[in-house]
Amino acid sequence: MSEKKILLMGNPNVGKSAIFSRLTGAKIIISNYPGTTVEYTQGRIAVDGEGSIVIDVPGTYSLKPTSRAEEVAVELLKEGDVIINVVNATNLERNLFLTLQLLEWGLPMVVALNMWDETKHQGIYIDVEKLEKRLGVPVVTTCGLSGEGIKKLIERLHDAKVLQRKKLSDTEKWEMIGDIVKEAQTLKHHHHTIFQRIEEWTIRPASGLVIAGIILYSVFWLIRFVAEHLIDYVFGPMFEKLWLPILLKISALLSGTGFLHHLLIGELVDGRIDFGISFGVLSTGLYLYIVMVLPYLFSFYLALGILEDFGYLPRLAVLADNFLHHIGLHGYAIIPFMLGLGCNVPGALALRLLEGRREKFIAATLLAITVPCMAQIAMIIGLLGKRGGQYLGIVFGVLFLLFIIKGIILNKLLKGTSPEILVEIPPYRIPQLAAIFKKLGLRLYWFLKEAFPYVLLGIVLVNILYALKIIDFFSKIFMPVVTNVWGLPKEAVSALIIGFLRKDVAVGMLGPLGLTTKQLIIACTILAVYFPCVATFTVLTRELGIKDMLKATLIMLTVAFLVGAILNIIL
Amino acid sequence: MLIDITKMKEGQTGIVRDFIGGHNFLERVQNMGIRKGKTIKKISSHFWHGPQTVEVDNICIAIGYGMAKKIIVEVPDR
Numbered sequence: 001m002s003e004k005k006i007l008l009m010g011n012p013n014v015g016k017s018a019i020f021s022r023l024t025g026a027k028i029i030i031s032n033y034p035g036t037t038v039e040y041t042q043g044r045i046a047v048d049g050e051g052s053i054v055i056d057v058p059g060t061y062s063l064k065p066t067s068r069a070e071e072v073a074v075e076l077l078k079e080g081d082v083i084i085n086v087v088n089a090t091n092l093e094r095n096l097f098l099t100l101q102l103l104e105w106g107l108p109m110v111v112a113l114n115m116w117d118e119t120k121h122q123g124i125y126i127d128v129e130k131l132e133k134r135l136g137v138p139v140v141t142t143c144g145l146s147g148e149g150i151k152k153l154i155e156r157l158h159d160a161k162v163l164q165r166k167k168l169s170d171t172e173k174w175e176m177i178g179d180i181v182k183e184a185q186t187l188k189h190h191h192h193t194i195f196q197r198i199e200e201w202t203i204r205p206a207s208g209l210v211i212a213g214i215i216l217y218s219v220f221w222l223i224r225f226v227a228e229h230l231i232d233y234v235f236g237p238m239f240e241k242l243w244l245p246i247l248l249k250i251s252a253l254l255s256g257t258g259f260l261h262h263l264l265i266g267e268l269v270d271g272r273i274d275f276g277i278s279f280g281v282l283s284t285g286l287y288l289y290i291v292m293v294l295p296y297l298f299s300f301y302l303a304l305g306i307l308e309d310f311g312y313l314p315r316l317a318v319l320a321d322n323f324l325h326h327i328g329l330h331g332y333a334i335i336p337f338m339l340g341l342g343c344n345v346p347g348a349l350a351l352r353l354l355e356g357r358r359e360k361f362i363a364a365t366l367l368a369i370t371v372p373c374m375a376q377i378a379m380i381i382g383l384l385g386k387r388g389g390q391y392l393g394i395v396f397g398v399l400f401l402l403f404i405i406k407g408i409i410l411n412k413l414l415k416g417t418s419p420e421i422l423v424e425i426p427p428y429r430i431p432q433l434a435a436i437f438k439k440l441g442l443r444l445y446w447f448l449k450e451a452f453p454y455v456l457l458g459i460v461l462v463n464i465l466y467a468l469k470i471i472d473f474f475s476k477i478f479m480p481v482v483t484n485v486w487g488l489p490k491e492a493v494s495a496l497i498i499g500f501l502r503k504d505v506a507v508g509m510l511g512p513l514g515l516t517t518k519q520l521i522i523a524c525t526i527l528a529v530y531f532p533c534v535a536t537f538t539v540l541t542r543e544l545g546i547k548d549m550l551k552a553t554l555i556m557l558t559v560a561f562l563v564g565a566i567l568n569i570i571l
Numbered sequence: 572m573l574i575d576i577t578k579m580k581e582g583q584t585g586i587v588r589d590f591i592g593g594h595n596f597l598e599r600v601q602n603m604g605i606r607k608g609k610t611i612k613k614i615s616s617h618f619w620h621g622p623q624t625v626e627v628d629n630i631c632i633a634i635g636y637g638m639a640k641k642i643i644v645e646v647p648d649r
Contacts, residue, residue, distance in 0.1 A: 061602035066595075091630055094604035122629065170598075174606060199631065203624050204581075204615040318633045322621040330635065331622065420635020421622050422599055427631075 004052040005079060006045075006157070009102060010086035011095050012059030013426050015114045017041075018144030019086055020056035023154070027442050030435065031308035032426050034059060035335065038069040038352040040076055047157050055080070058352075063101045068352035068543075082160050083109040084153065089119045089126060089141070092185055096177045099135065104167050108160035109137045112153055116141040123188035131184040136163045145432065195428045202315050203425070212319050215312065223299045227378070230295035239275065239291050247273055247283055263463050277512040285459040288379070288508045289452065294444070296378035300342055301443045302436070309431035309439075313338065314423060321421050327407025328362045328414065329354070330421040336363055340371040343447065344536035347371065351543055359418045362410045364540055365552045368532040369559055370403040372503070375451065379507035380524050387517045394571075395524050398563065402529065406559065450535065451502070458498050458505040465494065486526065486564035488519055499527050500534055522567045530560035572648045576623050576639040579613040585644035587611055592641040600642065603632050611644055 008016045008023075012034030021028055024043030029036060041056045060073040077083075085102050087095040102109060111131075119126060132139040138156040142149035168176065201207045247265060254261040256268060265273060266280030275287035307313060313335060321331030332353055340347025347367050354360050372380070384391050411418075465471045474497060475482075475490040482488050482496075491513050499506035510523050531553070532540060541549045579585060587609045590597050604627050605611065614624040614631060623639040625632055634642070 062598065064598060066599055091604070091628060093628060094602075094630070097602065170601075174601075200614060203631070203633075205617045205621065208615075314633070318617070318622050318624060321633070321635070322617055322619055331633070420638050421633055422603060422635060422638060423633050424603060425624065425631040425633055 004047075004050070004081045006047075006052050006054045006082045006084060007057050007076060007080040007107075008054065008084050008086055009057045009073065009077070009098070010059060010114075011061055011088060011098060013424065014059065014086050014088040014095065015144040016059065016086045017056055019084070019112060019114060019142060019150065019153075020054060022144055022147050022150045024054050027438070028056065029439055029442060031305075031313075031439075032311040032429050033308060033313045033335070034424055034426070035069060035332075035350070035353040036308075038072070038349055040072060045154065047154060052082075060098065062098060063105070067355050072352075077105060077107075080107055082157065083107050084112055084157075085109055086112045086114050086142075086144075089113045089116050090122050090124060092124075092126065093177055093181045096180060097173060100168065100173045100176065103135070103137070103163050103165065106162055108162050110153065110156055110160045111135060111137060111139045112149070113139055113141045114144055116149065117143045117146065121193070125186045125188065127184045127186075131180065134180045134184065136165070137161060145435070199425075199428055202312070203318060205319075208315070208319050212316060215307075219303045219307070223296070223303050224381075226299035226302065227295040230298065231291060235291040235295060239287060243286070244273065250282070259467065262467075263460060266463075276508075279459065279462065279509070279512060281456050281459050284508065285456050288504060289455045292382045292508075293375045293378045293504050294447075296381075297342065297374050297444060297447055298440070300374045301440050304338065304342060305436045305439045305443075306431055309429065309436060311426045311428045314425045317421070317423065318425065325418075326411070327366070327404065328411030328418045329359055329407070330418060332421055332423055333359070333363045336367060337371055340367045341374060341377075342443070343373050343375070344368070344371065344532055345450075345539055348536055348539040348543060355419045356416075357548070358414050358416050361544060361548050361552070362407065362414070362418075364544055364548075365410065365555050366403055366407055368536065368540060368552065369406065369529045369556055370399045372399065372528045373533075375447075375502075375504035376507055376528060379504045380528075383507060383511055384517075384520055384524055387520070391517060391521055394521050395528070398525050398567070399528060402559065402563065406555075454502045454533075454535070455505055458501045461501065462494060462498055462505075462509065465497070471497065481561065485561070485568065486522055487568040488523055489513060489515070492519075492523055495523065495527065496530065500531060500537075503527060503533050518571045521571065522564055525567060526560050526564045529556065529563060531556055573643050573645055576611070576613065576625060576634065576642045576644060577616065577620075577636060579616075579644065579646065581613055581615055583646060584610060584612045585646040587642065588645045589643040590641060591643065592638075596638065596641065600634075600638065604628055604630060605632065605642065 008020050010016050017028055017030045017037055023045050026043035028041050037058045043054050045052055045054055057073045057076050058069040060070040063074055065071040065074050083102055085099050128139050138159045140149055140153045140156050142153055202211050251265045264280045264282045266278030266283050269277055273283050278284050317331035317334045320334045324331055324333055336347045336350035339350050351360050351363055471494045475493040478493050479490045482493055483490055495506045495509040506527050587607050609627050612626040614626055616623050620636040622633045622635055
């Protein structure tokens with residue numbers, strides 16, 4: 001408790017995370033949309049030789065929270081010792097409202113006037129000395145992305161002080177802000193940049209939808225193109241040429257049989273190791289993880305990073321608003337869904353951007369049931385895609401249809417209405433290559449770290465469960481549903497069990513079963529909808545509460561049962 | 572002439588005069604920078620009572636249709 005806590009606070013999308021990253025060297029996700037940070041992150045710096053904790057607080061417009069992310073901000077404020085109030089210099093007036101609220105809170109404070117570089121392009125001139133005088137606390141100009149002004153910000157943390165001043169009403173605050181801005185800021189006329197013009201096109205309904213269509217199509221094409229090439233020309237050959245010989249040696253060393261061989265290498269197919277079928281930890285385990293899944297995650301996160309940093313996601317949210325209203329959500333719900341396509345865990349965390357319990361519940365169940373993660377998508381493409389692209393179309397088409405139907409039904413059944421969109425749309429910014437790759441690296445590292453143990457554990461577990469005949473036991477219990485209703489072989493039960501752990505491994509387990517195309521379609525769809533993986537389940541339970549999570553689980557199981565049955569009948 | 576935001580034409584500018592709504596609504600909208608006396612420019616309006624996008628102080632904001640109906644602006648008479 002002796003360490004000082006420095007809080008980085010400010011409106012959403014003013015660059016708190018960029019400054020945090022500069023201050024502490026900690027690696028965190030930075031994007032160009034309001035609400036990137038929904039949970040706090042902390043790091044350390046030394047001020048005057050003393051260690052301090054810096055906390056990157058989720059953005060908030062005021063100290064009266066309207067969403068979970070904002071609540072987090074206010075809770076953190078209660079534990080802080082010093083505040084760095086990050087202010088967007090291109091939008092002084094609105095940002096100062098929180099500044100005045102924070103001043104009244106009674107903690108020593110410094111103001112970081114961030115995005116200072118952008119003021120010049122926008123014809124905004126701010127007299128920093130005057131501003132400092134009026135606010136009564138140090139004001140430092142910064143540029144979080146380039147790192148300008150960060151050193152000075154740390155230096156001036158000494159001068160952070162508490163201001164004794166009578167509390168103002170909201171109206172009085174706005175009046176005061178009006179005075180300050182009039183005194184300290186001058187605006188010059190500036191011409192519309194080409195970006196601003198593009199901005200308008202992408203947000204008008206007709207041109208916006210066309211552009212969105214082109215962008216999304218290109219993104220999907222890019223993801224698949226990059227991933228397939230990485231698999232075919234880099235990771236695939238690497239495995240065949242470098243890894244296979246080593247595995248063969250290990251296999252020979254273990255004389256090709258026994259439990260350990262089974263666990264590490266798996267079953268030999270015609271005396272050979274088959275990466276898709278053998279199912280040992282070192283064979284299929286690594287292959288699944290590195291060759292089949294990693295390239296897709298790489299290309300997906302690359303594309304997502306570009307869209308995020310460019311600032312396109314909030315525009316997509318506006319365009320999707322209409323559609324999402326029919327399923328009880330507003331446009332900004334597109335953010336958890338987009339993130340969820342990468343991995344459901346960050347998607348589930350981003351549910352905090354939504355205001356009400358009703359909305360959160362709808363979005364959470366939709367996420368868990370109809371938004372498969374990239375690892376799972378990669379496996380489905382790898383397995384089912386070989387039989388023909390049209391079959392992929394069926395699986396993803398069914399998921400999309402479920403998204404709509406389930407959303408409409410929940411929207412009708414649940415009491416109340418969902419709130420409307422109210423969101424700031426940031427200006428477009430040219431993504432910096434270094435920043436994009438840094439973020440990509442961070443996300444892949446996170447995936448490798450979080451998922452790797454589970455993938456290996458999953459495969460070990462499959463082998464152990466088989467050896468102990470536990471899978472047989474479950475197969476018998478669930479056989480009526482699995483074989484009679486869904487038309488799948490009873491061995492598919494093992495995939496459903498492992499699916500709790502990792503969905504990608506579960507899909508991979510379908511490989512050796514020799515399923516017909518119809519069975520494969522049904523199994524892939526059921527694996528996507530029946531239940532989230534354990535990591536997502538944990539986060540969702542925390543975000544929704546146990547009661548709502550039980551309801552959600554019931555919905556998932558019912559949907560899985562029905563979808564499997566219907567597909568079995570109509571296909 | 573006083574109209575609500577949904578009635579504004581694309582590219583039209585007006586001055587915010589009034590809000591018809593509760594305390595919470597007022598607070599959220601004001602936090603975003605939409606306050607009485609502010610100049611507001613309509614950027615676009617989406618189909619079927621979709622969101623309205625406006626520009627205030629150089630910031631672009633998307634507002635749901637229902638909320639936009641509750642924000643009254645003064646535009647020059649034709």
